[in-house]
Amino acid sequence: MSEPxxxxxxxxxRHPGPVESLRGVSLRIEPGELLAVVGPSGSGKTTLLHIVGxxxxxxxxxxxxxxxxxxxMTDRQISGxxxxxxxxxxxxxxxxxxxxxxENVAAGLLYxxxxxKTRRRLATITLERVGLGHRLRHRPAQLSGGERQRTAIARSxxxxxxxxxxxxxxxxxxxxxxxxxxxxxxxxNCDGTTIAVVTHNRELAxxxxxxxxxxxxxxxxxxxxPISA
Amino acid sequence: xxxxxxxxxxxxxxxxxxxxxxxxxxxxxRAALSALGICIGIAAIVGVLGITQSSESDLVAQIxxxxxxxxxxxxxxxxxxxxxxxxxxxxAMIGHMPGxxxxxxxxLLSPPVYRTDxxxxxxxxxxxxxxxxxxxxAALDGSVLHGTYLNSATGQYPAAVLGFGAAQYLGIDRxxxxxxxxxxxxxxxxxxxxNRVALAPEIDQSVLVGWPEAESQLGFDGYxxxxxxxxxxxxxxAVDNLxxxxxxxxxxxxxxxxxxxxxxxxRIAVVSSSTTLVLGLGAIALxxxxxxxxxxxxxxxxxxxxxxxxxxALGATRGHIAVQFLAESLLLSILxxxxxxxxxxxxxxxxxxxxxxxxxxxxxxxWTALGATLFIGAAAGLYPAxxxxxxxxxxxxxxx
Numbered sequence: 001m002s003e004p005x006x007x008x009x010x011x012x013x014r015h016p017g018p019v020e021s022l023r024g025v026s027l028r029i030e031p032g033e034l035l036a037v038v039g040p041s042g043s044g045k046t047t048l049l050h051i052v053g054x055x056x057x058x059x060x061x062x063x064x065x066x067x068x069x070x071x072x073m074t075d076r077q078i079s080g081x082x083x084x085x086x087x088x089x090x091x092x093x094x095x096x097x098x099x100x101x102x103e104n105v106a107a108g109l110l111y112x113x114x115x116x117k118t119r120r121r122l123a124t125i126t127l128e129r130v131g132l133g134h135r136l137r138h139r140p141a142q143l144s145g146g147e148r149q150r151t152a153i154a155r156s157x158x159x160x161x162x163x164x165x166x167x168x169x170x171x172x173x174x175x176x177x178x179x180x181x182x183x184x185x186x187x188x189n190c191d192g193t194t195i196a197v198v199t200h201n202r203e204l205a206x207x208x209x210x211x212x213x214x215x216x217x218x219x220x221x222x223x224x225x226p227i228s229a
Numbered sequence: 230x231x232x233x234x235x236x237x238x239x240x241x242x243x244x245x246x247x248x249x250x251x252x253x254x255x256x257x258x259r260a261a262l263s264a265l266g267i268c269i270g271i272a273a274i275v276g277v278l279g280i281t282q283s284s285e286s287d288l289v290a291q292i293x294x295x296x297x298x299x300x301x302x303x304x305x306x307x308x309x310x311x312x313x314x315x316x317x318x319x320x321a322m323i324g325h326m327p328g329x330x331x332x333x334x335x336x337l338l339s340p341p342v343y344r345t346d347x348x349x350x351x352x353x354x355x356x357x358x359x360x361x362x363x364x365x366x367a368a369l370d371g372s373v374l375h376g377t378y379l380n381s382a383t384g385q386y387p388a389a390v391l392g393f394g395a396a397q398y399l400g401i402d403r404x405x406x407x408x409x410x411x412x413x414x415x416x417x418x419x420x421x422x423x424n425r426v427a428l429a430p431e432i433d434q435s436v437l438v439g440w441p442e443a444e445s446q447l448g449f450d451g452y453x454x455x456x457x458x459x460x461x462x463x464x465x466x467a468v469d470n471l472x473x474x475x476x477x478x479x480x481x482x483x484x485x486x487x488x489x490x491x492x493x494x495x496r497i498a499v500v501s502s503s504t505t506l507v508l509g510l511g512a513i514a515l516x517x518x519x520x521x522x523x524x525x526x527x528x529x530x531x532x533x534x535x536x537x538x539x540x541x542a543l544g545a546t547r548g549h550i551a552v553q554f555l556a557e558s559l560l561l562s563i564l565x566x567x568x569x570x571x572x573x574x575x576x577x578x579x580x581x582x583x584x585x586x587x588x589x590x591x592x593x594x595x596w597t598a599l600g601a602t603l604f605i606g607a608a609a610g611l612y613p614a615x616x617x618x619x620x621x622x623x624x625x626x627x628x629x
Contacts, residue, residue, distance in 0.1 A: 055542060055622040076546050080238035083544020090626065094539040098255035111544035113239030155543075 003067045004028045005163050005194050006052055011061035013047050022047055022058070023217035029163070029196060034189040036205040037198045039214035045198045046167060048214065052196065053086055053165045054078050066162040083111045087156030091168035093148045095140035101151050102127065102136040108158040119158075126154045130184060146177030150184060157193065164188075166197045170204050182207045238544050240552070249556035252529050253564075263525035264565030266518025267605060271569025271598045272576065273511035279577025279590035281504045287586040288497050295428050296370065297490040298465045302456040302476050305485035312337045312454035315484070319476040320362075320456055326475055328464030333368035334453035335432075336360040338443060340413035342436045344399045348411070354398045358412055359435040360443035361390075368457040369426050375404045376421030384439020387446065389417040393425040394433035410436060413447055428489040429457065518565065519605040526558050526613035530620075537617055538625030551618035558610020559603065566602030570595055 006029035013022040022044045029035065037045050050056035051063060054070050063071050066085045070078060087108070095104050105123035106116070114122075127133055130150045140148055149169060156164050166185070170178035182204055189195050189209075199205055213221040240248075253260040302323070304313025320334040338358045365371070366378055377383075379390055389410055391401060401408045401419055408419040417438065426432045443449035456476065460468040465488075473484040530537070537550055545553075574590060581588045 050623045050626075053542070055626070076238060076548070077236075079541070079544050079546040079549075080236040082542065083238050084236040086542075088539075088542040090539075092535065094535050094626075096251070096536060096539075098251050108543055110244060111238045111240055111540075111546075111549060113237075113241060115241070116244065 002031055004064075005031050005033070005066055006196075007062070007064040008052070009062040011051060011058045011063060013044075013051060013056065014059045015047075021217050022051065024061070025214075025217070025219055027212070027219065027222075029194065031162070031194055032189070032192055033210060034186065034195050034208050035197070035210035035212060036208035037196065037212045037214060038200070038205045039220075041200075042216075043214040044217040045214055047217075049165050049167055049196070049198045052163075053088060054082050079111065084159065085162045087159065087161035087164040089149070089152050089156050089164065089166035089169045091171035093140070093152045093172070095148055095151055095155075097140055099140075100136065101132065101138050101140065101143065104140065104151055105154045105158055108155040112159065122158055123154070126158045127151070129157070130154045144177065145173045146180050149173060149177070149181050153181070153184060153188075157188065162194065164193055164195045166195065168199055168201070169197060170199070170201050175203075178204070238546050238549070240545070240549050245552065245556055248553045249560045252533070252557050253561060256529075259525060260561055260564075263521050264518070264561050264568070266514055266521045267562050267565030267602055268518070268569040268572065270511045270514030270516075270518050271566045271602060272572035273514060274508060274601075275570050275573025275590065275594055275598050276576040276580075277504050277507040277511065277573075278594035279573060279588070280580050281500055282591050282594075283577065283581040283586040283589045284500050284584070285497050286589045287584070288493055288500070290587075291427065292490050292493050295490060295493075296459075296462070297488065298460045298462045299369070299428050299489055300458045300460060300465070300469055300472060301429070301487050301489060302458065302472055303485045303487070304454065305483050313483070314450075314452035314454055315456060316477050316479075317452055320453055322475050322478075323456060323458055323472065326468060326471060328461045328468045329458055330461055331364055331368040331457075331459040333365040333457045334362055334440075334455075335365065335435075335437075335457070336443070336449060336452060336454045337435075338447055338449055340447055342395075342399075343411040344401075346411045355434060356395045356398055357431075357435050358443075358447070359432070359437050360440050360447075360449050361437040362440050365432075365437070365457065366423075368459045369429055369432065370459070371426045371429075371432070372424045374422045374424045376419070378421050378423075379437065379439045383420055385441045385445075386439070387415060387417045387442060388420045388439065390421040390423060390437040391419055392423050392433040392435045392437070394430075395436050396422045398434075399436075412436065412438070415446065427493075431455070515601060515605060519562075519609045522558055522561050522565075522606065523609035523613065525561070526554060526610050527616070529557070530554060530613045530617040533617075534620065534625045537620055538622050538627075541622035541625065547618040550620075551614040554614035554617045555607065555610045558614070559606035562602045562606025562609065563599075566599055569602075570598055573598075 008025055008027040011022055011025045015021050037048060039045050051058055057071060102120060102123050105127055106119040109119045109122060124136060127136060130153055132147060132150055135147060170181050185195055197204060197208060205211055211223045212219055304315055306313045320332050323329060324332045338360060340358055342356055342358050363380055396402060399410060409416045410419060444451055469486060472486045473481040477484045540550060577590055578588045
């Protein structure tokens with residue numbers, strides 16, 4: 001069997017103050033999985049996403065992403081690692097208003113030293129893949145919510161990451177647009193993209209192949225990777 | 230799999246320019262206002278230095294044109310606006326000095342001069358009558374505006390030549406029709422009007438009559454009161470040193486020797502010192518401008534927390550974030566500086582043109598101004614940039 005995309009062992013993350021934290025989480029995510037992390041507010045979902053996304057470091061425990069131990073990397077190393085191996089999708093989209101849809105997606109490759117022409121070419125291909133080939137020159141403000149999130153998804157995919165992490169990707173969308181995004185994520189997973197979603201949304205969670213339920217910073221239930229994965 | 234060189238986070242220099250201008254493009258009015266202080270400061274500095282330099286170079290050109298080799302000799306004990314007398318022999322003695330190229334003696338006479346015999350006696354307008362010899366124009370490097378100067382013939386007749394200012398005061402600006410002036414109870418025909426003599430303003434305010442005519446008709450005793458000497462350029466100092474003793478061997482201490490070009494040189498110093506004040510004000514404007522930019526950068530960092538978080542998620546290092554905001558601050562400041570330099574140049578050029586000066590802006594002023602904007606941009610952006618860089622990705626993403 002191939003190397004896991006994510007391997008956490010006894011990960012503890014304590015925050016000063018009342019912010020959600022992790023109290024010993026062990027987890028493996030295999031390539032090609034489509035999984036949801038669910039749980040009530042304060043259960044540690046977002047912290048887990050930040051730890052897996054190398055945006056935050058554990059207080060103790062082992063974090064291996066794509067086979068690499070990221071816990072002792074320098075800022076430069078970990079930033080480069082993030083740009084090459086990880087993609088992020090956020091509830092608020094975080095598109096930059098001053099740039100076109102194409103430029104926003106191309107920004108996903110900005111910190112990899114790739115020339116602008118190649119970035120735009122790859123961004124165009126990726127936007128076509130998510131069904132926004134006709135919106136390249138538009139500004140984010142001119143798009144519907146669903147289109148904005150698809151733009152953000154294209155940005156997370158453009159660098160061909162080992163893992164896409166999505167934090168409440170349907171949280172700011174109506175149900176129709178949300179359903180479109182769910183379909184897109186499933187579709188991308190069929191192409192081989194490993195996707196982990198953090199969500200409250202039952203519909204979204206139900207659509208994922210595997211569900212990890214967090215409570216009070218611990219994994220309470222894990223439906224496990226499907227045998228087929 | 231180990232982290233490889235392939236994974237290093239890299240930002241191309243060509244992309245940095247676009248990044249730096251992003252914030253400015255998104256908020257143009259704010260950017261323009263924040264750069265205004267720098268713009269005004271730089272415009273003031275470049276403009277003032279340009280105007281000063283143009284005016285100085287104009288004065289220098291004037292001095293060059295007029296020459297620094299004109300010397301005047303007077304009796305140092307002049308009184309009540311009158312001039313004391315010099316020995317009769319002084320012009321001839323000075324003429325024999327080595328290094329003296331031209332000597333011209335003049336004498337200020339007491340009778341007033343009037344446009345006509347109807348003018349009340351007190352209305353002299355500060356115009357004096359001066360006996361002058363034939364070599365005055367050669368010594369002063371002066372020229373005639375209208376008519377002719379005195380010569381050996383006209384000097385013996387009631388003929389007068391007007392200084393530029395005297396002609397203006399007397400209302401005689403052309404000689405198409407015969408003009409006369411009323412001096413000491415008799416008419417003098419005006420045969421010429423002189424151009425302005427910058428180094429001898431007293432000549433401008435004088436009506437000149439021939440030496441022999443003055444002696445015979447105006448009761449002139451023949452004693453000169455002011456002698457103009459044009460010395461060889463390389464011997465001015467030597468001539469200067471010996472003039473007093475030569476002019477009046479018996480009482481050289483009564484002789485005052487002056488060099489009229491010194492007065493022009495003194496004006497240069499005055500112009501230079503008055504710019505210091507304006508330059509100081511410009512520097513204050515720059516400081517305020519820098520504070521303005523720092524302020525705007527702080528606000529920008531606060532507003533763009535989520536963008537910072539996003540960029541960190543996309544793989545930007547702390548350094549990349551710092552460089553982006555620092556570059557934005559530098560760009561703001563440079564834009565303000567560039568507009569300021571242009572504005573200053575235009576102002577200096579307009580003023581110089583208005584004054585009829587040749588336009589001259591010291592390149593050093595422009596380079597200093599641009600250097601100052603770079604420094605201000607860096608200083609104003611440094612702390613906000615470091616604040617942006619220190620922001621942790623999770624904190625930045627949580628804020629939205």
